Amino acid sequence: MSALLSGTGLIRNYGATPALRGIDLEVGAGEIVAVTGPSGCGKSTLLHCLAGILRVDDGTVTYRDQDIGLWSEAARSRLRRTEFGVLFQFGQLVPELTAVENVALPLLLAGTGRREARQTALDWLDRLGVADSAEQRPGTMSGGEQQRCATARALVTVPRVLFADEPTGALDVLTGEQVLGQIVRVAREQGTAVVLVTHEASVAAYADREIALLDGAVDPTGLGLGVTL
Amino acid sequence: MKASTLARLAVAGNRTDVLRTVLTALSALLATIAMLCAATVLSITGWAGRYTATLLVEPGLRPGVAATLVLVSLPVLALAGQCIRLGAPARDRRLAAIRLAGATPGEAVLIATAETAVASLLGSVTGLVAYLVARAAIGEQHTLPTDVRPPAPVIVLLVLLVPVLAAAIGALLMRRVIVTPLGVVRRVRKRGPRPWPGLLIAAGLVLFALPVQDRFETRIHPSKNLTYVFLGGGVLLTMAGVVLGVGWISYFTGRLLRRYGRGAATLLAGQRLITDPWNGSRTMAALLAAVIAGSVALGYKALLATNFRYYDFYNQVMGSPNDEGIGAGAEPSFYFNAIRLVMVAVGLSAAVAAAGLLIALVESVVARRRAYASLTATGVPRRTLSAAILWQTLTPLVPALLLAIAAGDALVRLIQTDFDLGSAYRECVADAGPRADCRTLAALHLPTVLHVPVPWGDLGLLGAGALLAVLVAVGAGLLVLRSSTDLEELRVG
Numbered sequence: 001m002s003a004l005l006s007g008t009g010l011i012r013n014y015g016a017t018p019a020l021r022g023i024d025l026e027v028g029a030g031e032i033v034a035v036t037g038p039s040g041c042g043k044s045t046l047l048h049c050l051a052g053i054l055r056v057d058d059g060t061v062t063y064r065d066q067d068i069g070l071w072s073e074a075a076r077s078r079l080r081r082t083e084f085g086v087l088f089q090f091g092q093l094v095p096e097l098t099a100v101e102n103v104a105l106p107l108l109l110a111g112t113g114r115r116e117a118r119q120t121a122l123d124w125l126d127r128l129g130v131a132d133s134a135e136q137r138p139g140t141m142s143g144g145e146q147q148r149c150a151t152a153r154a155l156v157t158v159p160r161v162l163f164a165d166e167p168t169g170a171l172d173v174l175t176g177e178q179v180l181g182q183i184v185r186v187a188r189e190q191g192t193a194v195v196l197v198t199h200e201a202s203v204a205a206y207a208d209r210e211i212a213l214l215d216g217a218v219d220p221t222g223l224g225l226g227v228t229l
Numbered sequence: 230m231k232a233s234t235l236a237r238l239a240v241a242g243n244r245t246d247v248l249r250t251v252l253t254a255l256s257a258l259l260a261t262i263a264m265l266c267a268a269t270v271l272s273i274t275g276w277a278g279r280y281t282a283t284l285l286v287e288p289g290l291r292p293g294v295a296a297t298l299v300l301v302s303l304p305v306l307a308l309a310g311q312c313i314r315l316g317a318p319a320r321d322r323r324l325a326a327i328r329l330a331g332a333t334p335g336e337a338v339l340i341a342t343a344e345t346a347v348a349s350l351l352g353s354v355t356g357l358v359a360y361l362v363a364r365a366a367i368g369e370q371h372t373l374p375t376d377v378r379p380p381a382p383v384i385v386l387l388v389l390l391v392p393v394l395a396a397a398i399g400a401l402l403m404r405r406v407i408v409t410p411l412g413v414v415r416r417v418r419k420r421g422p423r424p425w426p427g428l429l430i431a432a433g434l435v436l437f438a439l440p441v442q443d444r445f446e447t448r449i450h451p452s453k454n455l456t457y458v459f460l461g462g463g464v465l466l467t468m469a470g471v472v473l474g475v476g477w478i479s480y481f482t483g484r485l486l487r488r489y490g491r492g493a494a495t496l497l498a499g500q501r502l503i504t505d506p507w508n509g510s511r512t513m514a515a516l517l518a519a520v521i522a523g524s525v526a527l528g529y530k531a532l533l534a535t536n537f538r539y540y541d542f543y544n545q546v547m548g549s550p551n552d553e554g555i556g557a558g559a560e561p562s563f564y565f566n567a568i569r570l571v572m573v574a575v576g577l578s579a580a581v582a583a584a585g586l587l588i589a590l591v592e593s594v595v596a597r598r599r600a601y602a603s604l605t606a607t608g609v610p611r612r613t614l615s616a617a618i619l620w621q622t623l624t625p626l627v628p629a630l631l632l633a634i635a636a637g638d639a640l641v642r643l644i645q646t647d648f649d650l651g652s653a654y655r656e657c658v659a660d661a662g663p664r665a666d667c668r669t670l671a672a673l674h675l676p677t678v679l680h681v682p683v684p685w686g687d688l689g690l691l692g693a694g695a696l697l698a699v700l701v702a703v704g705a706g707l708l709v710l711r712s713s714t715d716l717e718e719l720r721v722g
Binding site for chain 2: 074
């Protein structure tokens with residue numbers, strides 16, 4: 001499988017504290033990769049660097065054979081609203097917009113007409129089982145509904161890669177499994193690759209492959225959380 | 230991004246954002262009305278004997294009336310600038326979430342700027358409507374100039390000026406803010422402010438002195454309009470110097486507080502002043518501008534009073550009755566009433582400026598509520614936090630007020646500091662004109678000089694009034710400290 005997204009020799013420091021110490025990894029089209037490890041090992045930093053949210057201090061992040069580290073912030077933002085989807089532990093929805101407006105936002109930012117964007121957003125909310133909450137604001141929705149809504153927003157542009165950082169970390173076990181099941185199902189249906197950051201073995205079990213990190217580097221023991229290698 | 234999307238995102242907000250929109254619109258409304266009134270006064274041409282108010286009749290006095298109206302609009306505009314910061318934490322979260330959804334950094338700044346511009350435009354259009362309705366309701370009479378109207382392009386320009394200025398202020402406030410998908414980061418200057426605004430004050434004084442200083446041989450003789458530019462430019466430069474100088478004053482006094490202060494309150498206040506020395510410049514700008522204007526007016530009042538004493542004395546020595554000697558026809562009460570009106574405008578400006586300070590203070594307390602709640606949780610008494618806020622506000626304010634009063638009075642003292650009764654004077658024996666036959670006479674040989682006094686009492690009252698306005702604003706602002714230090718704040722989000 002040829003790599004859709006790859007990182008080579010990724011190094012990232014926060015001041016004098018190293019977060020990533022030369023990580024190499026590849027993600028193929030439609031592949032679901034779990035990045036696991038204990039707290040503070042650099043999982044989220046790795047995801048942010050791969051998604052172009054953070055710049056690496058050294059190394060290259062390549063997407064479809066292009067080094068996105070050389071791109072401007074605006075170009076990387078456009079990449080995130082067209083080719084990438086991003087999902088965090090807390091939905092990071094705009095609290096002042098309704099659910100349907102939140103889901104339609106990436107389309108509206110890309111210049112899609114309001115009516116078309118709204119219809120597409122409604123379809124996605126329906127697909128994820130939260131169509132009834134379309135006109136609600138995030139503050140009046142449950143955690144599970146918010147995360148489904150955030151998932152719809154991350155997938156509404158039919159991205160090639162979905163970055164999910166502890167997407168079920170704030171949910172109870174049952175709701176978490178339901179949300180994760182939907183993410184994986186939709187990703188498989190449309191061939192979206194998923195980079196899934198987690199420290200839970202049950203979540204990592206949904207992935208095709210696991211990359212375990214330890215102190216900012218790939219764990220040489222390769223044990224990780226004990227999932228498929 | 231389409232304009233409709235921008236408009237939708239610009240009006241998205243919670244209750245604080247609604248409050249911000251209302252206050253911004255209200256500020257824009259008041260500023261627009263004040264500026265339209267100033268433009269109306271300037272639209273009167275020639276000698277306008279049809280009005281009962283002498284200030285509107287004489288062409289030479291109308292620019293002063295217009296300048297006073299603009300003076301009132303300045304703190305209102307500054308209030309609009311303060312309102313931009315209302316609800317900043319929620320807006321930061323919103324902008325970060327929009328960035329996460331794929332907005333570019335430029336689009337995030339555009340949305341933030343549009344929020345202010347839309348609210349200001351709403352206010353300035355309402356202001357225009359109120360101005361036109363009030364004119365129609367008042368009808369033509371002789372008290373107010375409802376028979377003249379500024380040209381349509383000027384009206385359009387003024388209505389657009391407020392939103393453009395407000396948007397520019399908004400964009401300026403965003404220049405050190407980086408909105409990332411992970412949150413909002415504020416870049417902090419590592420180097421402390423320097424005292425270079427002192428140069429601005431000096432430049433302002435020099436510019437003001439150029440057309441008014443008799444004693445310098447280098448005195449220039451600009452045209453009437455250019456004189457206004459020199460005088461206005463001098464005052465504005467001095468104001469800018471004082472306002473920007475507060476940054477250095479805050480930093481310097483913050484270091485003194487940290488070094489010599491005793492107790493937690495002075496330590497907290499000193500560190501805050503060092504960390505964000507420009508906060509004082511932002512929050513006190515309008516108040517200091519009003520104090521400078523007040524100081525100029527009071528200094529000018531002292532100058533006028535001395536001038537009238539000089540007339541009386543001169544006429545007494547020359548044996549001329551007051552209604553025939555020099556200064557005949559000049560009515561002191563008219564000038565003093567005009568200055569009283571300016572002082573009313575200064576008082577209004579100071580009140581609006583204090584309201585802006587209150588908004589800034591409440592916003593600053595709300596933005597730091599979790600830090601304050603943490604301090605309370607660890608045993609820091611609320612009175613210590615209140616004292617820290619008082620120290621933080623008053624430490625730079627007192628020297629800044631002194632500087633503002635001194636700068637304002639210095640401007641007036643550049644015009645004249647004494648009236649020399651023994652000096653020679655020129656007398657023209659032909660009709661006045663370029664070829665008039667003038668000769669210099671030593672009419673009086675009295676070694677009498679009337680000095681223009683520094684109006685210490687009036688200036689002291691001005692400073693005390695400004696200080697009182699700030700104390701009231703801080704006192705009101707501290708009321709939110711109790712709710713903001715509630716330990717429940719630590720459980721939020």
